[in-house]
Amino acid sequence: GASSDSLLEGISGDLEVERRHQEYPQLRAFLKLLLSLARAHAAASLPLPAGFSKCLLSERPASLCSVFAVHAGFGYATEGERWDVASCCLSLFLQLLEAYNPSSDPSHELCGAPPPATAAEATAWLLSTRA
Numbered sequence: 001g002a003s004s005d006s007l008l009e010g011i012s013g014d015l016e017v018e019r020r021h022q023e024y025p026q027l028r029a030f031l032k033l034l035l036s037l038a039r040a041h042a043a044a045s046l047p048l049p050a051g052f053s054k055c056l057l058s059e060r061p062a063s064l065c066s067v068f069a070v071h072a073g074f075g076y077a078t079e080g081e082r083w084d085v086a087s088c089c090l091s092l093f094l095q096l097l098e099a100y101n102p103s104s105d106p107s108h109e110l111c112g113a114p115p116p117a118t119a120a121e122a123t124a125w126l127l128s129t130r131a
Helices: 002-021 025-043 052-056 064-073 079-099 106-111 119-129
Strands: none
Touching: 002 025, 025 052, 025 064, 025 079, 052 079, 064 079
């Protein structure tokens, strides 16, 4: 929605500044906040908030997918920060995958196949669509 677009625009602007300084404290804090929210929802057996995954997995410059795709090309003042950004992204991807419920996802209807019943089937389907 509009609020997630505004948030990602703000984070994107901050990311541009952080890239110039080659330090990413706000990006890392944002990723860790999102990871904490996702873990808290999982621990309470609650679904993720509406739009949470969609916002993170969008093509926007500051989305999780976009950040992870280009993080290796960022300049870093310290090498450890590169791995912290990567670790945060991967941990968040894992949390989103663990929270994913294939039976409630209507996108399977686009390919005419029934939704995967297990996480292993979902993983196999995802890998087959990347080929």
